[in-house]
Amino acid sequence: MIELRQAQEIVLSNISSLPVKMAPLADCDGLVTVTEIYSDESIPPFDNTAVDGFALNFNAVQSGTREFEILGTIAAGDVGDIPITASSAVRIMTGAPLPPGADCVLMVEDSSVSERNGKSYLAFRKALSRYENVRESGSDIKKGQLLFAPNTELSPGHLGVLASLGIHEVSIFPRARVGVLSTGSELTNEAGPLLPGQIRDSNRPTLASLVREMGAVPIDMGTIPDDPKKLREAFLDASSRCDVILSSGGVSVGDFDYTKQILDELSDGTMSWMQIAIKPAKPFAFGLIGSTPVFGLPGNPVSSAVSFELLARPAIRKMMGHLKLFRTPVRAISEADLRRRPDEKIHFMRVTAKLESDGRVHIEPKSEQSSHLLYSMANSNALAIVPDGPGYKSGDEVETLVLREL
Numbered sequence: 001m002i003e004l005r006q007a008q009e010i011v012l013s014n015i016s017s018l019p020v021k022m023a024p025l026a027d028c029d030g031l032v033t034v035t036e037i038y039s040d041e042s043i044p045p046f047d048n049t050a051v052d053g054f055a056l057n058f059n060a061v062q063s064g065t066r067e068f069e070i071l072g073t074i075a076a077g078d079v080g081d082i083p084i085t086a087s088s089a090v091r092i093m094t095g096a097p098l099p100p101g102a103d104c105v106l107m108v109e110d111s112s113v114s115e116r117n118g119k120s121y122l123a124f125r126k127a128l129s130r131y132e133n134v135r136e137s138g139s140d141i142k143k144g145q146l147l148f149a150p151n152t153e154l155s156p157g158h159l160g161v162l163a164s165l166g167i168h169e170v171s172i173f174p175r176a177r178v179g180v181l182s183t184g185s186e187l188t189n190e191a192g193p194l195l196p197g198q199i200r201d202s203n204r205p206t207l208a209s210l211v212r213e214m215g216a217v218p219i220d221m222g223t224i225p226d227d228p229k230k231l232r233e234a235f236l237d238a239s240s241r242c243d244v245i246l247s248s249g250g251v252s253v254g255d256f257d258y259t260k261q262i263l264d265e266l267s268d269g270t271m272s273w274m275q276i277a278i279k280p281a282k283p284f285a286f287g288l289i290g291s292t293p294v295f296g297l298p299g300n301p302v303s304s305a306v307s308f309e310l311l312a313r314p315a316i317r318k319m320m321g322h323l324k325l326f327r328t329p330v331r332a333i334s335e336a337d338l339r340r341r342p343d344e345k346i347h348f349m350r351v352t353a354k355l356e357s358d359g360r361v362h363i364e365p366k367s368e369q370s371s372h373l374l375y376s377m378a379n380s381n382a383l384a385i386v387p388d389g390p391g392y393k394s395g396d397e398v399e400t401l402v403l404r405e406l
Contacts, residue, residue: 001277004346008311010272011286012325015293015315018176018243022169025162028154030215031172032321037148041165042138046080047098051133053091054111054122055102058130060086070113070120074099089122098134105133141165151323173321178211179242180204181221181234183249183259184299189223202374203248203304207297210308211246216316221245231262239266239289243319246312249299252283263287263294271296279345281307293319301374306348306383309403329385329399332361338384338398340391347391348401353382355406363400381406 020034049055056068068089074080080097082090089106090099098105110126141147147161148154154162154170162170187201188194201223208218219242224234238245250259251273263271263285271287271294280303285296293315297307314325332353340347351363363384366376384392385399392398 001275001282001344004276004278004310007274007276007284007286008314010274011293011295011311011315012318014286014288015318017321018174018319020171021174023172023174025159025168025170028170028172029156029159031154031170031175033148033150033152033154034171034173034321035150036146037152037162037167037170039141039143039145039147039165041141042143043141043161043164044135044137044139047103047137048095048135049092049098049105049133050094050135051105051107052094053105053107053133054089055084055092055098055105056089056128057084057086057101058104058128061104061128066123066125068122070122103130103134104128107133151321153322173319176216176243176316176319177219177241178216178316179219179221179238179245180207180211181238181245181247182223182299183226183231183247184223185225185227187223187225187249202301203297203299206301206305206374207246207248207308210305210313211316214313214316216320226250226258228258228262231258232266235262235266235289235294239292239294242292244312244316245289245292245294246297246308247294248297248304251285251296251298259296260285263289263296267294277345278306278310279343279347281310281348282345284311286311302350302377305377309383309401310348327401327403329401330361331397332363332382332384332400334384334392334394334396334398335362335364336394338365338386338392338396340386340389342388342390344388346388347386348383349386350376350380351382351384351400352380353400353402353406361400361402361406363398 071088071090072082073091074096075093076095080099083100084090084102106124110124112123114121182201182203186199188198189201211218221238224230266289267287271285274284275282276284283298284307287294295312297304317325350366353361353363356362366380368376381404383401
């Protein structure tokens, strides 16, 4: 057996970033930038008001004038070309540009307006400061400012900033196209009663969902029987259409030889057939068909998903330009014993994680941990990392990989 870290290093040392491309902003959510992004504009682009009210000149207010003639109204979207003087004001709506001569805004709630001889006059008693209720030009973003460094994962907030600056395309690492296939003549996708010896393929839907959840694009390559010709055709097709291949089944000791034979042949002998010191997901294979990485995951449903999490997911993230490849374990409090026997392996135990009122993450293990028990995976959201030894007792702190939001 080899250590998990060694297997991860074998994989990642053979993974390169995908070729960069320009993508429309609407397609960039969750993707990673290639280069620095600078601002060509200031935000806000002009001084504007943060409230509905009246635009005034601060020096005029300071001089003691308490009544100002209202010259007009400026709404959001107006040019705002109504100059004010020491004795005048302009009614102004939130977001509207400040008129020439104005440098503070009185909130409408603090004002009193009277009418005389067909004119409107503003009066107030509130003390004002310069730039009160004013959003100054460049107060959010200044022209020439570095906005985002390379390898920034773009979130909705990032996209909003870019849209506000009129940036409609971004140089990014694209989403990886991930071919997902299952091998085994026992597998079926048909509805209705199973024939003797058949099982339904659950790995493809599970892996495709995990791929989609991480922001990559799953491509369904089907369920392939243990037939050399069909296996060869499927892997060649996947390597021509996809950036990476996920294959489940046919990697354990004693598995039918055709999958191993075909992958060894197509990879020019680069496939590494590993036994990793973890449970579940001990058997694992990795290699290249041309330049396309191939991940041979175990056939047991839970093993396949855990193998994806620990080995394939970090590699796909590297292909997509991410610098943080692995999840950061959290220190969680176990609500029950996590029992195990020493076997020279790290156990990744399915648990339910919850954020409790003490501000800590608490975990509760599933009663059954066998690698064929798919239902227990559906009802867990985290993996407790249990090193070789007797396990943990209730109340102990346990490093835990949280897989979904709590």
